[in-house]
Amino acid sequence: MTESVPAATATETPDKIDVVIATDCGxxxxxxxxxxxxxxxxxxxxxxxxxxxxxxxxxxxxxxVLNAIQEVEELSxxxxxxxxxxxxxxxxxxxxxxxxxxxSAGGGLQMMVAGVVQSMTGESAQRCALGAGAIVMxxxxxxxxxLPHQKIERIRQLRPDMVLLSGGTDGGTLSHVVELAEFIxxxxxxxxxxxxxxxxxxYAGNKDAAEKIEETLxxxxxxxxxxxxxxxxxxxxxGPARHVIHDLFLEHVMAQxxxxxxxxxxxxxxxxxxxxxVGQIMQTIARQRGINVLGVDIGGxxxxxxxxxxVDGESVFNRTVSANLGMSYSIxxxxxxxxxxxxxxxxxxxxxxxxxxxxxKNKMIRPTTIPQTLQELQIEHGVAREALxxxxxxxxxxxxxxxxxxxxxxxxxxxxxxxxxxxxxxxxALDLLVGxxxxxxxxxxxxxxxxxxxxxxxxxxxxxLAVDSIFMxxxxxxxxxxxxxxxTEVFERDCIVHLGTCVAPVNVGKxxxxxxxxxxxxxxxxxxxxxxxxxxxxxxSDLRLIPLAEGAEAKLSISPVRDVDVGGGAGQAxxxxxxxxxxxxxxxxxxxxxxxxxxxxxRVQQLEGWYQALQIYGEQA
Amino acid sequence: xxxAYTPGLRVTANxxxxxxxxxxxxxxxxxAEGDHVRRDQVVARTDLPGDVVTLNIVNRLGISAEExxxxxxxxxxxxxxxxxxxxxxxxxxxxxxxxxxxxxxxTIESISSVTGQVMLRKPPAPVEVPAYIxxxxxxxxxxxxVIVENVGAFVQGIFGIGGERWGKLQMITDTPQQxxxxxxxxxDSEGKILVGGGRVSHxxxxxxxxxxxxxxxxxxxxxxxxxxxxxxxxxxxxTGSEEIDLxxxxxxGFGDIAMARKTFxxxxxCDGRDASLSGATQIRAGVLxxxxxxxxxEDATQVPDASHVGGxxxxxxxxxxxxxxxxxIGTVVELISELRQVESGATVRVLEVEFEDGExxxxxxxxxxxxxx
Numbered sequence: 004m005t006e007s008v009p010a011a012t013a014t015e016t017p018d019k020i021d022v023v024i025a026t027d028c029g030x031x032x033x034x035x036x037x038x039x040x041x042x043x044x045x046x047x048x049x050x051x052x053x054x055x056x057x058x059x060x061x062x063x064x065x066x067x068v069l070n071a072i073q074e075v076e077e078l079s080x081x082x083x084x085x086x087x088x089x090x091x092x093x094x095x096x097x098x099x100x101x102x103x104x105x106x107s108a109g110g111g112l113q114m115m116v117a118g119v120v121q122s123m124t125g126e127s128a129q130r131c132a133l134g135a136g137a138i139v140m141x142x143x144x145x146x147x148x149x150l151p152h153q154k155i156e157r158i159r160q161l162r163p164d165m166v167l168l169s170g171g172t173d174g175g176t177l178s179h180v181v182e183l184a185e186f187i188x189x190x191x192x193x194x195x196x197x198x199x200x201x202x203x204x205x206y207a208g209n210k211d212a213a214e215k216i217e218e219t220l221x222x223x224x225x226x227x228x229x230x231x232x233x234x235x236x237x238x239x240x241x242g243p244a245r246h247v248i249h250d251l252f253l254e255h256v257m258a259q260x261x262x263x264x265x266x267x268x269x270x271x272x273x274x275x276x277x278x279x280x281v282g283q284i285m286q287t288i289a290r291q292r293g294i295n296v297l298g299v300d301i302g303g304x305x306x307x308x309x310x311x312x313x314v315d316g317e318s319v320f321n322r323t324v325s326a327n328l329g330m331s332y333s334i335x336x337x338x339x340x341x342x343x344x345x346x347x348x349x350x351x352x353x354x355x356x357x358x359x360x361x362x363x364k365n366k367m368i369r370p371t372t373i374p375q376t377l378q379e380l381q382i383e384h385g386v387a388r389e390a391l392x393x394x395x396x397x398x399x400x401x402x403x404x405x406x407x408x409x410x411x412x413x414x415x416x417x418x419x420x421x422x423x424x425x426x427x428x429x430x431x432a433l434d435l436l437v438g439x440x441x442x443x444x445x446x447x448x449x450x451x452x453x454x455x456x457x458x459x460x461x462x463x464x465x466x467x468l469a470v471d472s473i474f475m476x477x478x479x480x481x482x483x484x485x486x487x488x489x490x491t492e493v494f495e496r497d498c499i500v501h502l503g504t505c506v507a508p509v510n511v512g513k514x515x516x517x518x519x520x521x522x523x524x525x526x527x528x529x530x531x532x533x534x535x536x537x538x539x540x541x542x543x544s545d546l547r548l549i550p551l552a553e554g555a556e557a558k559l560s561i562s563p564v565r566d567v568d569v570g571g572g573a574g575q576a577x578x579x580x581x582x583x584x585x586x587x588x589x590x591x592x593x594x595x596x597x598x599x600x601x602x603x604x605x606r607v608q609q610l611e612g613w614y615q616a617l618q619i620y621g622e623q624a
Numbered sequence: 625x626x627x628a629y630t631p632g633l634r635v636t637a638n639x640x641x642x643x644x645x646x647x648x649x650x651x652x653x654x655x656a657e658g659d660h661v662r663r664d665q666v667v668a669r670t671d672l673p674g675d676v677v678t679l680n681i682v683n684r685l686g687i688s689a690e691e692x693x694x695x696x697x698x699x700x701x702x703x704x705x706x707x708x709x710x711x712x713x714x715x716x717x718x719x720x721x722x723x724x725x726x727x728x729x730x731t732i733e734s735i736s737s738v739t740g741q742v743m744l745r746k747p748p749a750p751v752e753v754p755a756y757i758x759x760x761x762x763x764x765x766x767x768x769x770v771i772v773e774n775v776g777a778f779v780q781g782i783f784g785i786g787g788e789r790w791g792k793l794q795m796i797t798d799t800p801q802q803x804x805x806x807x808x809x810x811x812d813s814e815g816k817i818l819v820g821g822g823r824v825s826h827x828x829x830x831x832x833x834x835x836x837x838x839x840x841x842x843x844x845x846x847x848x849x850x851x852x853x854x855x856x857x858x859x860x861x862x863t864g865s866e867e868i869d870l871x872x873x874x875x876x877g878f879g880d881i882a883m884a885r886k887t888f889x890x891x892x893x894c895d896g897r898d899a900s901l902s903g904a905t906q907i908r909a910g911v912l913x914x915x916x917x918x919x920x921x922e923d924a925t926q927v928p929d930a931s932h933v934g935g936x937x938x939x940x941x942x943x944x945x946x947x948x949x950x951x952x953i954g955t956v957v958e959l960i961s962e963l964r965q966v967e968s969g970a971t972v973r974v975l976e977v978e979f980e981d982g983e984x985x986x987x988x989x990x991x992x993x994x995x996x997x
Contacts, residue, residue, distance in 0.1 A: 030908075151678035151741075178689065182739040189676045189733060189743050215738050304860075304908065327859055332908055336859025360847035361879040362947065367861050368783045368877060368907055372946040373970060373990045379947050380968040447969030621969070 020100045020486050022093040024075065024083055025478035026068050027277055028055055028106040028266075033064075035071035036478050037079055037099075038493055045489040047475060047497040051075040056262070057108045063262035064108060065269075089269055101485060104270050105477040107277035108260065112136055112252055115163040117143035117187070118233075119170035119179040122406045124208065127233045128169040130401060131207070131241040133322045135248040136279030137164075138305070143186070145170070145179045151186060158190035164256045166192070166202065166224075167244060168216070171209030173234045180208045184219040191223060200259065201225040203251045207232040207244040227251065239405060252276060272485050278307050280480025282322050284494060285309045285437075287483045290318060291491055294434035297460070299391060300474075301440035303331035303370055306390055308398035312427050319427055321402035325394040330442045331370030334386060338363050341389035348599050349385030349458070351610040352378060377620060380447070384455055387442045391459035399426045430463040430595075431509070431570060437499060439471035449585040450548075450619045453502045461595050463509045464570035465559070467582055468502040468589075501553050503584035507591040508541065511573050512566025518544045522567050522592050529557035531583065545592035546616040551583030589617065632942070632994030633780040633875070633913060635887045641778055641917060642762070645753050646769035648672070657764050661755040661772060663790045663900050668753045668769045674746030677728050681711050682740025684724055689740035696742075698732050705729045710742065756788050757900045758919045776919035777894050779875070779887055781841070784903030784914030785854065785863045786871030789817075789838040793891065793899045793918060797821040800888035803880075804842045806831035813837040817899050817916070819891045821883045826852040829872055839871045839901050841891065841916060844881035844951075864904025864912075871903040873914045876943070881951040884943055886995055894918040936994050942977065946991040953995070954979040960986070 023038040033056075037049040051074025056067035069087060076083050082097045083090060090098035114137040118124030121144035132139050140161050143154055158166075166187060170180035187204065194202045204224040206216045213228050220226045230243040253273055257263040267274060275283070281300060289296045289311035298309040306328045310321050327336040338346055343356060350359075362382060366372065374380040403426050438444075438456050446452045452470050462468075475498040483490035508522045516522070519542050526538040529551065537549050537557075551557055562576040563569045571577035581588060593613075600606040614620055651670020655661055681696070682689050695711045698704060704726040712723040726744060733743040759774030796808055797820040804820030806827050814836035820828075824842035826849035832840050851857050854866065875887050899918040906912035936942070940956050957976040964974045966988060973989045 152676055155676045155678075178739045181736070182741060185734065185736055185739060185741060185743065189678075189745075191673065219736075333860050335857070335861075339857040339859050357846060357848055358879075364847045364850075364858075364878040365946070365950065368905075369945045369993075370907060371990055373972060373988055374968045375946060375966050375988055375991060376948055377968055380970075445970075447971075 020489060022081075022099045023482060023486075023489065024072060024089065024099045024102050025482060026071055026102075026104045027280075027474070027477040028057070028064055028067065028104060028108045029277070030108055030111075031055055033067035033071045034474065034478075035068070035075050036475060037075050037081070037083075038478075038482070038489060040489075044496070045486075045492045047493050049075050049079040050473065051078060055108050057260060061261075063265075064106070064260065065262045065265050068104070068266060091271075101271035102269055103272045103478070103481040103485060104266065105275050105277045105280040105481055106257065106263070111138055111278070112248075112256060112276045113138050113140055113164045114167060114248075115140050115143065115158065115161055116167040117169065117183045118208075119145045119176060119183070121147050123236070124169045124171070124233050126401065126403075126406065127239050127241070128167050128207070130239070130321060131169075131232050131244050132167050132248065133324060133401070134241060134279075134282060134320060135245040135252075136276030136282065136322075137248065138324055138326055143183065145183065154186050155190045158187055158192050162193060164194060164203075165248070165251055166204045167248070168204060168206050169208040169232050169244075171212060171231075172236055173210050173231050175209055177209060177212045177215070180212050181215045181219060184216050188219050188223050194255070194259075200255070203227065203255045205229060205244060205247050205251065207247075210234075225255065237405065249273065249275065249279065272481055275477075275481050275484075277477045278322060278324065280477040281307065282309050282320060283480035284476050284483055284490060286311050286318070286320050287480075287487060287491060288435075288494060291487075292434075295429075295432050296435045296437065297428070297433055298437040298476075299394065299439070299443075299456075299460075300471075300476075301387065301390060301394070301438070301442055302329050303441070304329040304333050306394035306440070308394050310398065310402055310428055312402075312429065312432065314404075314427050319402075321398070321427070323394070323398040323401050325390075325397050328390045328394050330383065330387060330390065330440075331366060333367075334370075334390075335363055335367040337386050337390045337393070340393055346385055346389050348606060349388050349610070350381055351607055351614060352381070353603070353607070354378075354382075381620065383442060384446070384451060387455050388459045391455065395460055399428050402427045430461065430466075431568065433462055433464075433466050435467045435469065436460060436462055436505075437469045437471060439474055439476060443470050444472055444474065448619060449500065449502055450617050453505075453586045453589065454614070454617050454619050456502075457505050457507075457589060457591060458597065461507075461597060462505050463507055463595055464568065465577075465579055465581060466505045466507070468505055468584065468586070469499040470502060471498055472500045473498075501582060501584035503551060503586040503588055504581040505589045505591055506541075506559070506561070506569065506581070507593075507595065508561070508563050508567045508569040509595045510566055511568045514566050516543050516594075518542075521564060523561050523563040523569060525559065525561040525590070527551075527557040527559050527581070527588070529555060531555035531557065541590050541592045543592055543594065545590065546613050547590040547592075548587055548617050549590065550587040551581075552587075553584050555583040557581050557583070557588070586617075632996040633782060634996045635779050635884070635890050636996075637777050637890050637893060638775060638920065639778050640773065640775050641757065641759075641919075642771055642773045643757055643759075643917075644765075644769065644771050645756060646765065647753055647767075648751060650767040651751075653764050653767065653770060655761050655764075655770060657761050659761045661759060661761060663755050663758050663898075665755045666752045667755050667761070667772070670751050671748035672751050674730060674748050676733060677730070677744045677746065679710070679724065679727075679742045679744065680740055681724055681742050685711060685713055685722055687713075687740075690737050692735060692737050692740055692742075696735060700732050700735055702732045703730075704732060704744065754788075756790075756902075757917050758898070774917075774919040776917060777890055778918075779890055779916040781873035781875045781903075781905075781914040781916070782877055783845075783861065783863075784871060784873040784905050785850075785866045786839075786868050786903040787864050787866075788900065788902045788904075789871050790898065790900040791815045791817045791838040793817050793819060793894050793897055793916075795819050795892050795895045800843065800883040800885050804828045804840065809835060809837075811835075817841065817901060819895075821888055823880050824872070824874070825849055829853055829870070833869050837870055839873070841873045841875065841901070843874065843876045843883035844879050845872070845874050846880075847878050850878075861905050861907040864902065864906075866903075871901055871914075873901060873903055873916065876951055877945070879950075884953055884995055886941070891916070936975075936992075941995045942992045943995060944977065944987055944992050946988075949977075949979070949985055949987060952979050957984060959989075
């Protein structure tokens with residue numbers, strides 16, 4: 004079920020690509036990067052940024068793009084622009100071979116989706132839109148508990164960029180999906196941009212209902228019919244509808260936004276919504292390396308989570324966006340969603356509740372401020388752990404097997420507790436955890452980034468940790484549609500900073516283990532260690548950091564005790580190669596889920612111990 | 625002199641002001657270019673499509689969806705009123721007859737022989753847009769609205785709740801530090817916009833509402849008080865549509881915090897004058913801040929529009945907007961060009977500030993804002 008985006012169509016992609024200029028037009032900033040072939044490998048060489056110019060007074064996205072590219076020109080000495088034209092192809096120190104771009108300006112792609120049964124076609128439609136890079140404003144379903152007039156009112160209120168209507172397996176229910184179409188028709192919704200245009204609606208439901216849907220919506224909306232995204236209960240077919248979403252994104256949404264029509268004429272590959280591009284590079288990396296990847300992008304307003312897991316030999320990609328979990332605009336919502344206690348539990352000093360609440364609200368209304376004091380930084384990192392955790396919980400809930408499926412069970416399955424609708428996210432099988440977004444990418448110390456990710460996601464077994472240092476993943480996602488080799492080489496060499504590896508044995512049995520009980524014995528051998536070997540016992544509640552530089556490897560032999568799993572099964576010894584990074588190897592014996600003392604004084608001591616072990620806030624945690 | 629761009633809130637005693645007054649859907653503009661309009665005067669009007677009511681006729685008549693045309697007494701587009709029969713069965717014995725009556729006055733929008741659903745639409749609901757500020761119509765946007773212009777004092781707040789209102793401005797504290805408490809509210813607050821200096825409490829807002837005030841402006845508010853006022857914890861700063869009887873605007877932020885002296889003096893100079901205010905706040909791309917407008921009705925051409933975006937230079941007044949100096953007012957001493965490491969460990973662009981008491985400090989540039997003219 005790995006998705007691919009259509010190949011370049013805007014202009015022909017050149018056969019030989021040595022120089023690439025790529026931009027990501029965000030809500031506030033447009034970021035440009037230059038990628039050049041240096042000898043046999045591609046490297047990201049220069050970057051520039053400028054404010055995005057979608058809104059007044061400029062109302063032309065290309066102004067910001069040109070300004071960002073101009074900064075790259077100044078830094079690199081390469082002439083890329085001839086007035087407002089991008090010089091192609093590259094000749095010596097002039098021009099580029101291809102220009103590519105992503106966009107999330109103007110609030111990104113906002114969609115409403117509809118399906119007959121909420122947990123079945125409703126959920127499939129949601130996964131489809133999210134995977135295409137959209138923000139899902141609402142999921143409408145025949146059984147969502149709302150009365151017809153409430154549904155109509157909601158559709159009218161929302162003003163989405165487009166609607167995805169699904170429902171019914173092929174040959175299945177007709178009336179329910181037609182009823183949903185009737186609600187959409189009655190609401191007579193207007194698109195967000197371009198008041199004179201019809202709202203794009205994609206129908207990807209029961210093919211037998213297509214004619215009736217056309218009768219109901221054909222005149223009132225810009226209707227596109229495509230393949231059913233759930234043709235039979237046992238199968239999801241999200242690819243065709245996702246491609247239609249991308250096409251309509253370009254034709255309707257982008258084309259209405261100020262300056263985008265011009266921008267679309269410049270690019271050598273279709274402009275992708277930013278999250279769709281991030282999903283694209285994640286899938287490429289997972290496929291090329293044959294690994295399971297979990298990625299997160301925590302922004303000011305939203306947090307995106309991406310996962311690529313192999314399930315029954317098939318690579319399954321999922322994306323979720325938590326629209327109101329973020330570190331500035333939505334920071335107050337993190338506090339209200341997580342609850343005060345869950346935020347306070349990460350703060351290693353006593354703090355008055357009212358004071359915390361006022362500080363968080365002040366950050367909400369002045370979102371561009373930064374922590375000046377250590378305490379302010381620790382508060383933000385505490386909130387970040389909760390935002391990351393909540394977004395991950397939401398992701399687990401949507402990244403699930405298909406519901407409503409009558410699974411064929413064999414005798415061996417009786418002992419296997421998996422069930423339809425179980426989460427596909429298996430932390431023990433996760434190979435690479437990638438973080439990005441201001442609070443992770445710009446933390447004063449990389450160890451702080453690693454600690455936030457480990458505390459929030461609580462990886463199990465052996466997991467490599469990395470951070471996208473300058474948020475280059477969107478650019479590389481589009482690049483991968485043009486030149487996969489260039490995208491993966493830059494990803495590895497310039498995009499991500501390897502933080503190291505987390506080794507976390509997990510008690511999978513029923514036996515209660517006490518602090519100081521031995522979890523596992525380990526031995527790591529590497530020339531990078533002074534003695535050549537690092538070995539010892541990892542005990543319950545231990546947290547240890549063993550430096551292992553970026554680029555260095557170590558051979559790990561670990562023998563967990565009975566009931567404890569570190570990747571090879573309960574009580575099974577495990578050998579693997581682990582990788583270093585700017586932080587090193589984190590040996591985490593704190594257990595899963597993390598247990599924190601309910602007593603505030605003991606909890607502060609516990610946190611001080613953890614923070615000191617990972618040296619995240621200096622000597623005095 | 626070094627400059628840096630740090631946007632701030634505008635506080636000015638006299639500036640040219642324009643406000644676009646636009647309908648949510650196309651409609652009719654009721655005034656012409658050059659007309660003088662009052663703040664409460666309706667300048668544009670339209671009708672919003674009425675709500676839809678659905679009736680599942682087939683379930684109620686016990687028939688199949690394809691049979692529906694045979695049982696309907698009304699057609700699509702017909703006007704119906706409450707109690708009017710829309711569909712009925714025709715049994716041999718009249719006693720067994722079932723009738724479905726309309727529950728609303730409206731029109732029949734659609735009759736579906738797939739779902740058996742009949743949709744009725746209520747009559748359109750009128751929407752009117754007032755001028756919001758006293759002034760002159762300088763531009764008509766055909767079928768959509770107008771642009772109203774005037775000159776006057778203009779103060780942006782940092783955060784507000786509640787929509788557009790207007791009334792006489794009345795100062796209720798003598799200093800920018802004094803908190804707004806119920807005991808200092810004037811007996812005659814009816815229709816007034818009350819202005820205090822320091823923190824406004826939940827009790828004071830409630831008392832002002834009881835006395836009929838239409839707005840209250842203060843330096844700060846505690847998050848706890850805001851939660852009590854709204855009845856929920858505000859997650860994202862998008863406000864303006866709260867159903868409260870008065871509009872609340874704070875100029876500095878959350879917590880115990882005094883109003884900037886310049887803001888306090890500007891509002892004091894307008895004591896007793898007619899003002900318009902809006903609590904609508906939107907802190908996303910395309911920031912919207914709450915505002916207080918006190919028109920002076922001078923000739924707009926005589927006053928330059930001060931809405932330029934300038935840089936920050938040495939000697940400029942600023943407020944610090946983050947701990948440890950949160951809320952303190954001072955002036956720029958030096959825009960330090962090299963990056964500096966601050967206590968949190970981050971290496972950032974900074975400036976040196978001198979506070980009103982003469983104390984000096986190094987502060988990240990991201991943590992200050994200009995007090996703009």
